[in-house]
Amino acid sequence: MIDYYGYITTMSWRAVIALEELELPYRAHSIVLGKGEQKSPEHLARNPFGRVPVIVDHDPGGGKGGDDPVTVFESGAILLYLADKTGRLKPKDPDGAGEFYRWFFWIVTGYGAALGESSEFNEEERFRLFSSSGEYEQAVYTRFCDASRAAHAELDRHLADRDYICGDYSMADIAALGSTVPYRLHGVADLSVYPHLSRWYERLRNRPAVERALAVGHDSGSVLPEYYRKALFDET
Ligand SMILES: N[C@@H](CCC(=O)N[C@@H](CS)C(=O)NCC(=O)O)C(=O)O
Structure with missing residues (x-):
């Protein structure tokens, strides 16, 4: 059994998508960031940086028994750990x-x-603040949005002649998918401007395991501002 500690965030989605795809038995625990639960002593014992996601694998030996639980934080490390397991x-x-x-x-x-x-710059309120303030703020805003759009364009180019990021569907796709879901918060109003990325995204979103994973913790989204919830859950 694996304990998964996460919230409705891009990095958490990476971990929970992997757990669903691998059909590993897990218990989901919501760590509500807005309440500061990620900085509680219990959670700091799991991750000294006080962040999500974290997994605790109570059966690292795969059924042989007798092993101490293994704790893994950092979403990339979790994906590689689960791939190795x-x-x-x-x-x-x-x-x-x-x-x-x-x-x-x-x-x-x-x-x-x-x-x-x-x-950081695309939540509605911050967007208004940055786009209506001084030259320096505008330059910072533009720099971060341009970097996000350039990264989308890089991945789009790479996906021009393939269905998945490398070979078959892999942890690389899962890592990228978690980050891509709330694209409207990342300076991208319409994902179809990246046609290959968009095709890849639709293909992955249609996977039943991905659908199940993105539903984990969905309820806690009801406390978020509407524009943010819609972007986070890709609701159109
Ligand atoms: N590099 C880390 C980043 C983890 C991270 O920043 N998580 C955010 C949510 S996506 C978090 O827990 N933020 C709460 C905080 O920093 O207090 C990973 O990939 O797991």
């Missing part, structure tokens, strides 16, 4: 592995970071 969603041959690691780490450190940073 199951031997799935990550290529095994050296060529495939090389391509996988190149793209996986670009998604985690480049794509995901650029999108995540831009969300």
Whole structure:
């Protein structure tokens, strides 16, 4: 059994999509960021940085028993841990592995970071603040939105001649999908301006495991402002 601690966030979605795709038994625990639950002593014991997602694997030996639980934080680390645990969603041959690691780490450190940073500037109130303030604020706003759009364009180009980021559906797709869902908070009004990315996105959103994962914690979205909830859950 795995305990999953997360919230309705891009990084949490990465972890819960992987758990659903791998059909691993897990218990979902909502850590409500707005209430500061991520900084509670219990959660800090799981992740000293006080963030989500975190998983605690109570059966790291895969049924052999007798092992101490293993705690993993950092969404990228969780995806690689689960791929290693199951031997799935990550290529095994050296060529495939090389391509996988190149793209996986670009998604985690480049794509995901650029999108995540831009969300600081695209919540409605902050958008108004930044777009109506001084030259410096405008330049900062433009810089982060441009970086997010450039990252979307990079992934779009890469997906022009393939269905998945590297070879078959893998943890690289799962990492990218988690980040892509609230694209309206990332300076992108309409994903179809990136046709290949858009095609890939639709393909992944139609996966039953992805649908189940994105429904986890959906209820806690009712406390969010409407524009934010709509963007977060890709409601049109
Ligand atoms: N690099 C980390 C980032 C985790 C992260 O920043 N999580 C956010 C939600 S997406 C969080 O917990 N924020 C609450 C806080 O920092 O207090 C990962 O990929 O897991």
